[in-house]
Amino acid sequence: MITPASPRPLDVDVLIVGAGFAGLRLLHETRKLGLSARILEMADGPGGTWYWNRYPGARCDVVSADYSYAFSPELDQEWRWSERYATQPEILRYVDHVVQRFDFARDISLNTTVTGAVYLDEDQRWAVTDHTGREWIATYFVMATGCLSVPKKPDFPGQDDFRGESYHTAYWPKEEVEFGGKRVAVIGTGSSGTQLIPIAAEQAAHLTVFQRTPNFSIPARNRPVTDEEDRAIKAEYPERRVRALNSPTGLGFEPTKVKALEAPEDERLKHYETQWNSAGFGFILSYPDLLLDQRANDTAADFIRAKIAATVKNPELAEKLSPTGYPFGAKRACVDSGYFETFNRDNVTLVDMRDTPIVEITETGIRTTEAEYDVDMIVYATGFDAMTGALLRFPIRGAGGLTLAERWADGPKTFLGIMTDGFPNFFFLTGPGSPSVLSNVLMSIEQHVDWLGRLLEHARERGAATTEVTRDAVERWVDHVNELAAGTLYPDARSYYMGDEIAGKPRVFMPYSGGLRGFRRRCEEVAANGYPELVFREHAVQPVG
Numbered sequence: 072m073i074t075p076a077s078p079r080p081l082d083v084d085v086l087i088v089g090a091g092f093a094g095l096r097l098l099h100e101t102r103k104l105g106l107s108a109r110i111l112e113m114a115d116g117p118g119g120t121w122y123w124n125r126y127p128g129a130r131c132d133v134v135s136a137d138y139s140y141a142f143s144p145e146l147d148q149e150w151r152w153s154e155r156y157a158t159q160p161e162i163l164r165y166v167d168h169v170v171q172r173f174d175f176a177r178d179i180s181l182n183t184t185v186t187g188a189v190y191l192d193e194d195q196r197w198a199v200t201d202h203t204g205r206e207w208i209a210t211y212f213v214m215a216t217g218c219l220s221v222p223k224k225p226d227f228p229g230q231d232d233f234r235g236e237s238y239h240t241a242y243w244p245k246e247e248v249e250f251g252g253k254r255v256a257v258i259g260t261g262s263s264g265t266q267l268i269p270i271a272a273e274q275a276a277h278l279t280v281f282q283r284t285p286n287f288s289i290p291a292r293n294r295p296v297t298d299e300e301d302r303a304i305k306a307e308y309p310e311r312r313v314r315a316l317n318s319p320t321g322l323g324f325e326p327t328k329v330k331a332l333e334a335p336e337d338e339r340l341k342h343y344e345t346q347w348n349s350a351g352f353g354f355i356l357s358y359p360d361l362l363l364d365q366r367a368n369d370t371a372a373d374f375i376r377a378k379i380a381a382t383v384k385n386p387e388l389a390e391k392l393s394p395t396g397y398p399f400g401a402k403r404a405c406v407d408s409g410y411f412e413t414f415n416r417d418n419v420t421l422v423d424m425r426d427t428p429i430v431e432i433t434e435t436g437i438r439t440t441e442a443e444y445d446v447d448m449i450v451y452a453t454g455f456d457a458m459t460g461a462l463l464r465f466p467i468r469g470a471g472g473l474t475l476a477e478r479w480a481d482g483p484k485t486f487l488g489i490m491t492d493g494f495p496n497f498f499f500l501t502g503p504g505s506p507s508v509l510s511n512v513l514m515s516i517e518q519h520v521d522w523l524g525r526l527l528e529h530a531r532e533r534g535a536a537t538t539e540v541t542r543d544a545v546e547r548w549v550d551h552v553n554e555l556a557a558g559t560l561y562p563d564a565r566s567y568y569m570g571d572e573i574a575g576k577p578r579v580f581m582p583y584s585g586g587l588r589g590f591r592r593r594c595e596e597v598a599a600n601g602y603p604e605l606v607f608r609e610h611a612v613q614p615v616g
Contacts, residue, residue, distance in 0.1 A: 083107045085527075086199055086209035089461075090179050091119015092140075093500040093516045094215035095166070098175055099142060100524040104531075109209075110175075111201060113184040117175070118166045120220050121159055126243040126450075128266035129159035132352045132406040133511050135296070136304045137315055137323060138162075140169065141517055147308045151301055156293045156351070156406070188212060189468040190495060195536045195608075197496065211527065214462055214499040218507050221460030223572055225258065225451040230432040236448040240267060241455065248448075250274035256437055256444060258429070259452030260286055265405040267452060269413045278413075279420045279444050281429065281437070284565075285394040287375055288405035289347065289354045316518075319586035321511030322353050331358035331367035343374045355400040362400050362559050362584075372399040382411040391423045401559075402566030403508065420444075457567035458503050458581045459483050469494035470539075482570070482579035486540040486548045486604060487594055489519055495537040495608075498523055503581040504552050508568070510587045518587070522594050526602065535607035544604030556580035 085101045087094045090112035101108040114122050121129075131138045135152035150168065153161060170176055184202040190212075191198055197212035222241035230237070238248060240263040255275040257268055260282045272278045296304075304311065315323040331339060339358075346357045360367040376393045383389035392411060413419055427441040436445040459479065467475040473493050478484065485491050488505025490498050500519045501507040507515055530538045556562060561580055565571040570578050583590050597604060 081196070081210065082208045083109045084209065085109075085211045085213060086111070086197065086207050087213045087215050088112075088185050088199075089119055089215040089217065089220075090114070090117040090181070091121070091215065091217055091220070092166070092513060093217065093520070094119070095169060095175055096140065096142065096516055096520045097213060097215055097500065097523070098178055099173060100520050101527075104524060104528055106527070108178055109207065110179045110215075111183045111185055111199070111207070112179055112181050115181050116163075116167075117170050117179065117181075118163050120217050120241075121162045121166065123220075124241055124243065124263070125159050125163075125245065126238075126240040126263065126267050127248070127270040128268075128408070129240075129243075129263070130156050130266055130291070130293070130408075131162060132156065132262070132291070133322065133513070134351070135161075136308075136311070137321070137511055138513050139165065140513070141312045141316075144308070146172065148305050152296055154293055154295055156291050185465055187466050187468075189472075190470055190497070192470055195495070211496045211498065213497075213523075214467075214502075216461035216464075216499075218458050218461075218501060218512070219455045221456040221464055223454045223456050225453050227429055228431040230449075232434050233432050233436075233449060234434050235436075235446060237451070238448070239451045239453070240264070250448070252276050253447040254436075254445065255279070255448045255450065256281060256446040257450045257452055258437075259283060259454065261452065261454050262403065262405050263454070264452035265407045265410045267450065269407070269409045271450070272413045272416055272419050275418065277418045277420070278416075279422060279437075279446065280414075281422045281424055282391070283424050285392050286402075286405050287372070287394050287399050288407045288410055289351055289375075291351055291406045291408050292348060293408055315511065315514055316591070317588055319588055320353075320356065320506070320509065321514035321587045322356070324353060324356070326356040326359040329358070330360040330364075331370050332360070332364065334358070339370060340374065343371065347374075347378065351406045352404065355404060362398070362561065365398060365560060365563075368398045368400070368560055375399060379411055382415075384415050388414055388421060391421060397564035398560040401561050401564035402568065454567065454572055456573050456576075457508070458570075459576075460573075462499055462502065467494070467497070469497065480577075482577035483581060484545050484549050486545045487522075487590075487597070488583060489523065490540045492540050492542040492545045495539040504548060504583055506583045506585075506587045506590050509582045509584060515587060518591055518594070522598065525598055526605075529598075529602065530607055533607055534609055537608045539606050539608075540604055541606060552583055553580065555584045559584050 084106040085108040087097055087110045090110045094110050098108050098110055116122055135157040186200050186202055188199040197209050199207045222239055250271050251274045253275055254277045255271050256279045257264055258281040265288055315321050346354045361371050379393050380389045427439040430438045463476050470493055483503035485502055485504035488502040501515045561568055569580055570576040
């Protein structure tokens with residue numbers, strides 16, 4: 072355990088955990104401000120979530136040209152995306168290019184796992200320990216660990232007894248995994264599962280898919296980016312970035328002004344058809360009321376279910392694959408390449424775990440309440456401990472020794488999704504209470520980093536040693552986030568938005584549902600008013616008594 076001692080030598084001005092997109096972008100910002108910084112990264116390379124999620128089929132669900140940094144016009148012009156939706160290897164190549172181009176590697180400590188952090192009240196600094204026992208001392212401590220970076224570990228009885236191959240999509244090995252000629256089981260049909268399953272089915276002798284909850288999924292319509300398209304994108308990149316920044320989700324386009332129930336049925340179906348063939352994840356933006364009105368939502372959900380029924384030849388199987396019981400978009404929809412078509416293959420079996428749940432993993436396969444399935448390989452596509460998993464992965468102690476887990480015992484409490492009370496000079500990027508997973512997360516990252524950069528500059532100009540948000544501001548922001556969510560259909564589904572993915576996790580809606588555009592305006596308002604919700608202190612607060 073770290074014990075306060077003064078004075079402490081300062082390692083860096085800003086200590087950052089995580090060398091994914093957020094951490095790298097913050098490193099660039101701190102250099103602009105003339106601050107020293109160090110990134111601590113547990114992996115042996117940068118990339119964050121995109122480093123670990125290297126399973127076959129892993130791909131972004133935001134258009135590549137928009138899922139990229141906007142801080143460097145030169146970078147925009149020199150990098151060429153090969154596909155509409157970039158694969159994991161291409162995204163990782165982009166990250167490596169950015170690291171090399173901006174010489175980030177000299178400020179990154181790889182293979183370094185953080186095990187604890189404590190705020191030193193007397194020193195007004197943070198002391199952070201890593202797995203080697205080293206202490207890192209910094210003025211500012213920032214968690215850039217992502218919303219979907221801590222895998223939800225499977226916990227089936229007997230899983231350690233399985234004698235075949237076992238993998239988790241979020242911990243995929245660097246070595247190629249061979250599906251050919253094998254009996255493969257995939258447990259989970261979220262984003263990772265829907266991307267992996269079509270590829271595994273093409274190669275495996277037989278694929279058994281264990282479905283927990285049927286998911287809404289929209290076809291990606293992925294294709295190569297032509298040279299002509301690449302030139303057009305680069306020619307209008309500045310305008311494209313502005314459009315995205317001023318759009319509700321950072322995806323760069325606006326929903327039609329007409330509500331779903333106001334449109335004549337034939338026009339609505341025609342519009343859905345156009346969106347189905349082009350919008351990908353943006354299908355949820357087909358009409359502005361799809362996440363506000365259940366009747367409007369039903370029109371989109373019925374359209375998707377009809378598409379599933381038309382794609383899957385076996386009507387009984389199509390029904391099992393059709394999501395019901397929750398609104399479309401209330402849990403994150405998937406974007407797929409041939410997912411539903413996969414179930415027309417003779418070598419693919421669907422096991423609906425709602426009817427026949429898994430009882431145990433055996434030495435040779437999987438036993439449900441109805442049958443046993445002998446397999447050579449099990450792939451767990453069981454998702455993540457979303458939003459708060461990485462922030463609570465190790466103990467973080469704020470002023471007076473209070474831990475972040477204790478402060479958030481009833482659910483995460485933040486101001487603007489970037490800070491919480493009782494933790495001076497502590498920040499996190501795209502955290503609970505920000506648009507994060509409801510937006511183009513790259514754009515949300517850059518918006519957060521730019522805002523934090525201005526805040527640190529403001530603190531330095533006024534000679535503040537510490538910056539901290541008030542509890543009142545945090546509680547008001549949490550109320551605001553909850554109020555917005557209550558006006559939507561999000562709470563009507565069990566999802567990681569609500570914390571439902573982990574047993575015992577407080578059930579509260581965590582992202583900001585008011586849109587990236589509205590969120591950005593609120594952040595700008597706080598800065599323009601001189602940060603009235605924050606307290607800036609020049610000297611340490613002396614203990615009472």
